Amino acid sequence: MREVPRREVGRSVLDVCRLTVIARQEVFRTGVNFIDGIAVVVERKRIRRINLHIGRDGRVHLSVPFWGATIADGEKFLKSKWKWVVETRAQVLKRSLAMARDPITPERRMEIAGLLGELHACWSARLGEAGVTWGLRAMKTLWGSCNWRKRHVTYNLDLARVPRELVEYVVVHELTHLRVPNHGTGFQSLMDDRMPDWRLRRRMLRLRTTA
Ligand SMILES: [Zn+2]
Numbered sequence: 001m002r003e004v005p006r007r008e009v010g011r012s013v014l015d016v017c018r019l020t021v022i023a024r025q026e027v028f029r030t031g032v033n034f035i036d037g038i039a040v041v042v043e044r045k046r047i048r049r050i051n052l053h054i055g056r057d058g059r060v061h062l063s064v065p066f067w068g069a070t071i072a073d074g075e076k077f078l079k080s081k082w083k084w085v086v087e088t089r090a091q092v093l094k095r096s097l098a099m100a101r102d103p104i105t106p107e108r109r110m111e112i113a114g115l116l117g118e119l120h121a122c123w124s125a126r127l128g129e130a131g132v133t134w135g136l137r138a139m140k141t142l143w144g145s146c147n148w149r150k151r152h153v154t155y156n157l158d159l160a161r162v163p164r165e166l167v168e169y170v171v172v173h174e175l176t177h178l179r180v181p182n183h184g185t186g187f188q189s190l191m192d193d194r195m196p197d198w199r200l201r202r203r204m205l206r207l208r209t210t211a
Contacts, residue, residue, distance in 0.1 A: 146177035169201035
């Protein structure tokens, strides 16, 4: 099974064209579809637009709104993005392999816990946020999350693989949710005050995000 992701990585443009032809012959439905061996999970959700993303395991997730779009629309959308899907999926699998080869050892865990402790305390004090607790655990899709009612921030263990300035961005981002729970204009202008180059850091962090 170890060989499968490696073979995906080396797919050529010719393969991509072949896959598109095969994709056209498939009967598309909600649930798991296999298009030339690539699992495409089709779901209907309460969303506004058709949404496509690649999971860390290489599965393709296609979400189609309940209203305003059909499964056929979703299929059409998927086909228009198929080249992107195949290429991005190859990158994701490559990154997953790299991550598997680069485990977070107990030493690295202690290191990131130390850095987070320092940054969290420093920024809480600077922003006037007292009594904010925090924890560290492995999370699949988020770098951090903030429970503003409990005044508790959870950080993703994967931050151990990220440079300090991006870890700092996550800390300030989560602490800012104590004032504004969403990512609207109020949140953005607070971030502008607190960390003027936060958009650049966010962009750099997104390059490392798989979800
Ligand atoms: Zn957020």
